[in-house]
Amino acid sequence: MTQQIRLGDTIAEVEFKNIRNIHLSVYPPNGRVRIAAPLRMNLDTIRVYAVSQLDWIRRQQKKLAAQERETPREYLNRESHYVWGKRYLLKVVEVEAAPSVELKHRKMVLRVRPDATEETKQAVLARWYRDQLREALPALLAQWEPLLGVKVNRVFVQKMKTRWGSCNPAGHAIRLNTDLAKKPPQCLEYVLVHELAHLVEHRHNDRFKAMMDGLLPGWRQLRDELNRMPLAHEDWLY
Numbered sequence: 001m002t003q004q005i006r007l008g009d010t011i012a013e014v015e016f017k018n019i020r021n022i023h024l025s026v027y028p029p030n031g032r033v034r035i036a037a038p039l040r041m042n043l044d045t046i047r048v049y050a051v052s053q054l055d056w057i058r059r060q061q062k063k064l065a066a067q068e069r070e071t072p073r074e075y076l077n078r079e080s081h082y083v084w085g086k087r088y089l090l091k092v093v094e095v096e097a098a099p100s101v102e103l104k105h106r107k108m109v110l111r112v113r114p115d116a117t118e119e120t121k122q123a124v125l126a127r128w129y130r131d132q133l134r135e136a137l138p139a140l141l142a143q144w145e146p147l148l149g150v151k152v153n154r155v156f157v158q159k160m161k162t163r164w165g166s167c168n169p170a171g172h173a174i175r176l177n178t179d180l181a182k183k184p185p186q187c188l189e190y191v192l193v194h195e196l197a198h199l200v201e202h203r204h205n206d207r208f209k210a211m212m213d214g215l216l217p218g219w220r221q222l223r224d225e226l227n228r229m230p231l232a233h234e235d236w237l238y
Contacts, residue, residue, distance in 0.1 A: 005047050007033070010057065012050055014043070022046065024053055027162060031061030063227075075121035081108050083132065085184030092121070101128040126159070132181040133157045133188070140192055147215065150199045164226060167195040169202055183226060190222040 003014045012033040023036040037046050050057075073079065079090040088108040095111050101124065102109045112121055134157055145151055153172040160166075160177040164187075167174040174195040180188045193216055201208040212219045 003043065005035075005043060005050065007047075007050055007054060007057070010061075014046055016041075022049055024050065024057070025162075026057055026060035026064070031057075031064050033057055073122065075110070075118055075125070081125070082182040083108070084181065085187075099124040101125060126178065129178050129181040130157050133176060133178060136181075136185070136188060137176075137192070140189060144193055144196055144215075148193075148196050148200055150196055152196070152199075165191040165195045167198045169199050172199060174199075186222055187226045190216060190219055190226065193219070194223075 002016075005012050005014055010031075010033055012035055014035045014037055016039050017036050019036060019038055022038065022041065025034045025036075026032070027034060033050075035046060035050060073081075075090065075092065077090060077092055081088050081090055083103060088103060088106055091107045091109045093109055093111045094114040094116070096113060097111065099113070099116070099120070100111045102111075110121060110124065112124060116124075134155075137155060137157075141152060141155075151172065152174055154174075156173065156175040157178055158175060159179070160175065163175075164177045164180060165175060174192075176188070176191060176195075180191060194212065197208060197211050197215065201211060216222070
């Protein structure tokens with residue numbers, strides 16, 4: 001069941017679910033506010049909570065409004081694509097063979113069959129980006145897991161609309177955004193270390209920040225650099 005509450009000039013969607021705690025989220029691209037609330041919580045209680053979080057909501061909406069986004073990709077010749085922070089011009093080559101992607105000098109060569117659609121080209125590149133990220137991870141995990149005294153059970157690499165990474169401390173699993181393969185390598189390292197640190201300290205408290213300071217002294221600069229970079233274009237469906 002979904003209802004709405006008004007918070008000044010903002011409408012928040014409230015969805016009642018079989019959960020124990022209330023959760024507040026602000027979604028791109030336009031700062032849509034969504035609250036997931038326990039089934040028996042009344043709207044007045046939810047409204048009081050939401051009002052107490054208005055400053056945080058406004059800050060998140062401001063960040064989203066300022067975040068640059070890539071233009072939609074059309075997968076045409078000489079279109080710009082990024083790999084590990086470097087710009088490449090796309091070259092589409094039609095061949096009667098399995099699709100592939102290759103970097104040659106400053107070009108990204110995308111080989112597809114003559115009847116390949118835009119969706120097919122997008123899928124080929126998406127798989128290739130996932131592979132780049134997966135190939136980069138073993139060395140980073142081997143470096144950082146011993147330093148934090150943790151062991152990751154599973155790493156998921158997937159398209160994520162609102163986060164660069166996340167972790168599940170209970171399952172010792174982490175998720176990483178495929179688009180990190182488009183950013184400079186140090187951004188991937190920062191996000192990975194950030195999520196590994198959450199296996200030790202779940203919250204963004206002083207202990208977590210002190211841990212990050214010791215592990216990656218420049219992590220705040222890397223965070224700010226990553227958050228200033230363009231996000232991938234998405235067709236946002238609600």
